[in-house]
Amino acid sequence: MTQSTQLLAGRRILITGAARGLGLAFVTAVAEAGATVAMADILHDSLQVAVADLQQRGLKVAGFALDLGDPASVEQCASHAIDWLGGLDGLVNNAAVTNSGGRTSEQLEVDMWDKVMNVNVRGTWLMTNACLPALRQSGRGSIVNLSSDTPLWGAPNLLAYVASKGAILGMTRSLARELGGDNITVNAIAPGLTLVEATEYVPKARHQVYHDHRAIQRDQLPEDVCGAVIFALSDLSRFYTGQVMAVNGGFVMN
Template sequence: MKLLAGKNVIITGASRGIGKGIAEIFADHGANVAFTYSSSEKPALELEKALKGKGVTAKAYQSDAASFEQADALVAKVLEDFGGIDVLINNAGITKDNLLMRMTEADFDSVIETNLKSVFNMTKAVQRTFLKQRSGSIINMSSVVGVKGNAGQTNYAASKAGMIGFTKSVALELGSRNIRCNAIAPGFIETEMTNKLDEKTVQGWRDAIPLKRGGSPEDIANACLFFASDLSLYVTGQVLNVDGGMLT
């Protein structure tokens, strides 16, 4: 059963990792996928081609989610290219870890702008469309670190906790217009973001997880599928931990 047949979806930061996993599973479920990647990466044309091979419309856009102007222009372009938007997934994110003593103002600001301000930019940009059609689902990729904090990640934790407050506020503000907004808090997911860690640290994370493994992009994509589809029509303002039991 295809849960997203004919739905148009925007996913930020989907050239690799979790975003790419979401794009693939959403296309398998019949969604047309517009996705972005950062300026530091080469065009994600292979993924665009692979998604089209699944029989849906797909397009990669280079767009900096941290820029309000670029987010606004992206949404206008997607509306022109796809004819509508039903689902927004704010997934783009970065880490710039350091102990507070050594963290620079620039590293704090860039993580907040890429991870949190981007959510404001993109949500504001799709809002008009969602209000007009009286429907829409917004999914924000937070983190267990936004729920419980983490030493060495004050910038990242603040950005991910901010996303949770933003999610609940949007749910309250736009619920009467049938616009839903939920967040996912992934635990330790094995992607290029976490591949930067040494093997000993990675094994330590795996051992501490009740399900005894790191998560995969598909684990997160399946949770997104629930929030994007009609399976969750009566669910808004929620944060779902997808963490193998880490926060239990």
């Protein structure tokens, strides 16, 4: 790794939903860029495998249990991760659930709506609050919220998820104004449909719609989103806040 690629050298970063998919790609890229990374996830076994693999590669990572649906778990995860890191310079709110797909608004159950909102919206809010004292102390804190391009174009039959990711966009902008005085930037990244474990349930026809209507006509991979995350966590973005980066190959041009 050359010095020019160490954009996050010395940074202490917490990434949720880090055991697989986009989260694991973010951890790998951020650690390779020089950061020390706390990996948080509810998937205990997958998390331990991922941590061991990255540590074997010489990257500075550790794993922490997290259930975003449980406020006590959020507080405990943040506390333990920050203690291990010795402070906190950046938070990537990536963890989410997507299991409301394939249902119309009328078919969507109340329990499913509540679960998606509790994890994706309330959980992101709680994790952010748990990390704010350490981010303020850093003096150069960065928060990166993972939204989705689905609220930008109104994806059908996915209402709870789309509504939750739309809420993340509003939360990002409001927090950016609240926290600017603390020198904390808050930005959102809105990926398109990405080839990860969490999207295996998505019908092939939906994948094809994305493929055919992107300006860059190919499948989207987790690695395609990593540059935006590194930018948002680095000093390159210190005057960039309250913004939404739609990383989707030009399917939606925000």
